[in-house]
Amino acid sequence: DGGITQSPKYLFRKEGQNVTLSCEQNLNHDAMYWYRQDPGQGLRLIYYSQIVNDFQKGDIAEGYSVSREKKESFPLTVTSAQKNPTAFYLCASRDRGLRELFFGEGSRLTVL
Amino acid sequence: AQSVTQLGSHVSVSEGALVLLRCNYSSSVPPYLFWYVQYPNQGLQLLLKYTSAATLVKGINGFEAEFKKSETSFHLTKPSAHMSDAAEYFCAANTNTNAGKSTFGDGTTLTVKP
Numbered sequence: 001d002g003g004i005t006q007s008p009k010y011l012f013r014k015e016g017q018n019v020t021l022s023c024e025q026n027l028n029h030d031a032m033y034w035y036r037q038d039p040g041q042g043l044r045l046i047y048y049s050q051i052v053n054d055f056q057k058g059d060i061a062e063g064y065s066v067s068r069e070k071k072e073s074f075p076l077t078v079t080s081a082q083k084n085p086t087a088f089y090l091c092a093s094r095d096r097g098l099r100e101l102f103f104g105e106g107s108r109l110t111v112l
Numbered sequence: 113a114q115s116v117t118q119l120g121s122h123v124s125v126s127e128g129a130l131v132l133l134r135c136n137y138s139s140s141v142p143p144y145l146f147w148y149v150q151y152p153n154q155g156l157q158l159l160l161k162y163t164s165a166a167t168l169v170k171g172i173n174g175f176e177a178e179f180k181k182s183e184t185s186f187h188l189t190k191p192s193a194h195m196s197d198a199a200e201y202f203c204a205a206n207t208n209t210n211a212g213k214s215t216f217g218d219g220t221t222l223t224v225k226p
Contacts, residue, residue, distance in 0.1 A: 040219075042216045099212070101204075102158075106154065
């Protein structure tokens with residue numbers, strides 16, 4: 001079945017460490033997105049990519065980095081510069097001809 | 113610029129009662145509108161979408177929504193709530209002018225009482 005796979009599901013990090021969240025899709029979608037979800041704040045866009053080897057900052061990109069070397073993959077790195085990284089992170093993709101997003105199951109990051 | 117406002121962060125209904133979740137949007141161009149549902153510790157899944165073909169849109173699990181341009185609203189309804197409808201619901205908007213990015217409301221948590 002086609003879909004989006006995020007890993008790990010749960011991740012614990014010490015302050016000062018960088019962590020990378022994986023997002024892989026087999027839907028053949030061109031566009032991919034990373035959102036951050038905090039209680040009561042909805043979804044906020046971190047980064048997005050409309051094509052391989054190209055990506056743009058979203059509304060809250062500071063302290064995060066991404067790469068898009070393959071169409072299927074869009075990993076997110078949460079760097080030590082991110083002041084409040086504890087959150088639920090959602091990866092999504094979109095088919096070029098459609099407007100709706102397809103989401104992964106999410107990754108919950110906790111900073112200890 | 114576009115924005116989405118969901119009125120009421122928490123809604124509680126009794127099983128079998130009408131569900132009404134409110135969403136208003138602000139956009140300089142006609143948007144595509146969506147409702148997504150999220151169960152605890154899971155991703156979002158699409159309930160229904162408005163793409164200008166019809167103002168009354170039917171989705172999965174018995175939900176429907178009506179687009180009202182004069183009120184800039186896209187409220188989600190279900191005639192009879194079921195316990196399994198308890199979840200968080202997000203309204204979202206998407207236009208041609210923002211590189212396919214979607215803007216989300218803050219979400220509404222639906223509780224269904226037995």
